[in-house]
Amino acid sequence: MQKLLITGSSGFLGWNLCQVAQQNWQVYGVYFSHPAENSAINLKIDITNFAALKQLFSEVKPAAVIHTAAQSQPNLCQNNPQESYPVNVTASWNIAGLCADYNIPCVFTSTDLVFNGLNAPYKESDPVSPISIYGEQKVMAETGMLERYPQTAVCRMPLMFGAGSPHSQSFIQPMLNSLRAGNELALFIDEFRTPASATSAAKGLLLALDKVHGIIHLGGKERVSRYEFMRLLLQVLEMKEAKITTCRQQDVKMSAPRPADVSLDSSLGFSLGYQPLSLREEFKFLKTQNLGIKS
Known part of the structure; x- marks a missing residue:
């Protein structure tokens, strides 16, 4: 099987993504604090260290990358933007650049919080308007990744729920x-919000590997x-x-x-085969x- 590199593999979405992806991929899960409790090949790395990131790509030689790692707590980002920026922005830019160097599919998990909440439901073509620092950092990541590698699939994710590992429960x-x-x-x-289960979201991300260049929304149906x-x-x-x-x-x-x-208006995703349950x-x-x- 081909090698799929998943960053943030011990996080809630990353952990669920590893479970789904292992059906068709040899999964390499990148973590920082806790190894993911799954059968992926776990690799401990600080993704804000570009030299280490570059060496990781050289050694693993992935066929594709899905970048889920983030500091995703809005309140923490609001209070400590200098701590979340290297993870949420700089590392994302570097990952897109490395994927461009290797000419491999790159999927990035953004958020519905890139919008201000005044003009929902939001389509991919609607202008972004974040009101939190977390939302601002995700917009910067989106923009910089697409500049460095226009083939990147930027997947805006909704509120997600489901099961997880002991280190990565949902809300x-x-x-x-x-x-x-x-x-x-x-x-x-x-x-x-338009919630989706982490399992449905994971299937959407894997779909984006093959079918998406640019921005797509992967919200639920309700x-x-x-x-x-x-x-x-x-x-x-x-x-x-x-x-x-x-x-x-x-x-x-x-x-x-x-x-x-x-x-999120996820009509585009639905038309491509993204099928979250009710x-x-x-x-x-x-x-x-x-x-x-x-x-």
């Missing part, structure tokens, strides 16, 4: 644990608020005693500004597979 696990402990959870009714999302999940899991209530963005103080509605189907599948969200 739903701590919420469910809190609810099971009898705590009440307040969730936004005025923040909208626009929901955080409250609507959790209410449906609890319904599928039959957690009738769980206590959730509503709140608004203005009720919660956060370092990074959050856009109200960054729903949220209800995704939740039923996760429950059936007992992947970390059993009721």
Whole structure:
């Protein structure tokens, strides 16, 4: 099998991507803090070190690269932009440049937070307008990567959920644990996204390797608020005693500004074969597979 290099392989999306990709690729997973608990060939490297990155490409000689590694916590980026910039921007530019040197497919995971939330649903052709430093850094990464290597597939990802490794849970696990402990959870009714499972998103990224040059959106099929999302999940899991209530963005103080509605129009991806399941189907599948969200 051909070699696929995946950065951020111990992160939530990267870990799930490794599971899906191993069906057709020899996967080399690049991590920094924790080795991914999967059957990928794990390689510890600091991707902000260009010399080490260059040596990695020379030794592995990948047939393709999917770059998921990032500092993806908006509040952390807002408070420490000088720490997140080398990972989110510089390393991304360098990876695109190396892929150009080797003339191999390059896929980059960007975010729906490149938009300001005022004109959803967003198509690939809509102008970017980030309101957080994390969003700004992802825009810089997108622009610089496409300048260095126009063949790059820039995949704007939605809110993602699902199972993961002990080091890379999605946002739903701590919420469910809190609810099971009898705590009440307040969730936004005025923040909208188009969520997709990490498994569906991973399949979209692998599709982009073959079919995409430039920007593509890989959102889910449904626009929901955080409250609507959790209410449906609890319904599928039959957690009738769980206590959730509503709140608004203005009720919660956060370092990074959050856009109200960054729903993605993923029609282009759907036309190419990207097929995320409905949220209800995704939740039923996760429950059936007992992947970390059993009721």
